[in-house]
Amino acid sequence: MSLRVGYVREHFSSPLLQYAEQDQGKTFTLVECPSGTGQLISRLTENEIDVAIALTDPLISGIAKGSKAYRLVGSYVSTPLNWAVITGVDSKYKSIQDLQDTPIGISRHGSGSQTMAYVMALQQGWDTSKLQFKVNNDIRGLIDSVNDGSTSAFMWEWFTTKPFADAGEVHFIGSVPTPWPSWLIAAHPERAAAETLRTFLQTLSTYVRAFDAPEQRAGADVQFIREKFGYSEADIKAWLETVAYPADCAAIPRKVLTDTLGVLQKAGAIQAEAYNVEDFVDSAIVKLI
Known part of the structure; x- marks a missing residue:
């Protein structure tokens, strides 16, 4: 039986999409999860997918909070994710500092949009226990919420939301890069x-390495992303300068887990207790390095 692989259809998924085009459903099928990592985790839990390529922080915080629906099995993107802080076009909120004690829009509880709000609050010195969240499901719901005033702001990956800012639908007031590599791979343990x-994972690694090669970045990668996602060449090239992929998708640096857990604890997103990183991974699949 082929694997059901959940993913978010964004430019980061390009090597995975290239793999899927060649595989033609023989060994795996893609299941799109437009609401992001919260939806991916939900679908793992509900037996709708077997594997999820998702954001590092919600995956780790989910296990820290007791989820048994998945374990980490690999790495996907080895560089941070730059989260834009986004308000409505006529919003009274002009800076990140203005957002304290206001309702922040998130896609789902347990999503990257929520955990990064904790990180933003930590950076600003706010009391994270006072954060207010409003669930808006997907990017369209989040955009609507900042423009109708039901939320003050939301956070989403910079280049994914830049076309909405360029079109005058939203306004960027800042950004918060993740203090960890941005994407990991999780799978149901059974x-x-x-x-x-x-x-x-072995085959995905070959596509990731090919995508990451300098000669591909100079030409074929730009063309592929432009055709799949419609981004401008300037935006694609700017993003490619910021992103890197692992040489081996079946390995996770131990430091990624310890550092992420440390920041999430300081931010108040998970309980302050001692965690054993071995409990977060499926050691039959992935190497901790």
Whole structure:
């Protein structure tokens, strides 16, 4: 049986999409999750997908909070994610400092948009226990919420939302990069056969390395992203200068787990207690390095 692989259709997914085009559904099928990592985790929990390529922080915080629906099995993007802080076009909120004690829009509880709001609050010195959240499901709901005034702002990846800012639908008031590499791979601990997962990760690594090669970045990557996502060449090239992928998708640096847990604890997103990083991974699949 082929793997059901959940993903978010963004430019980061380009190597995965290239793999899927060649695979043609023989070994895995893609399941789009437009609401982001919160939806990916929900679908893992509800047996709608077997594997999720998702944001580092919600995956780690979910396990820290007791989820048994998945374990980490690999790495996908090794550089930080730059989150734009976004308000409505006529918003009275002109800076990040203005957002204290206001309702922040998120896609779902447990999503990257929520955990990064904690990180933003930590950076600003706010009491994270006083954060207010309003669930708006997806990017369109989030944009509507900042323009109708039901939320003050929301956070989403910079280049994904830049076309909405360029079109005059939203306004950027700042950005907050993640203090960790941005994407990991998780899988249900029982639904996917170990050998099938290993083959998937090994093959994905070849596509990731090809995408990350300098000659591909200079030409073929730009063309692929432009055709798939419609971004301007300038925006694509600017993004490519900021992103890097791991050489081996079946390895996770131990430091990624310890550093992320440390920041999430300081931000108040998870309980302040001792965590064993071995409990976060499926050691039959992934190497901690």
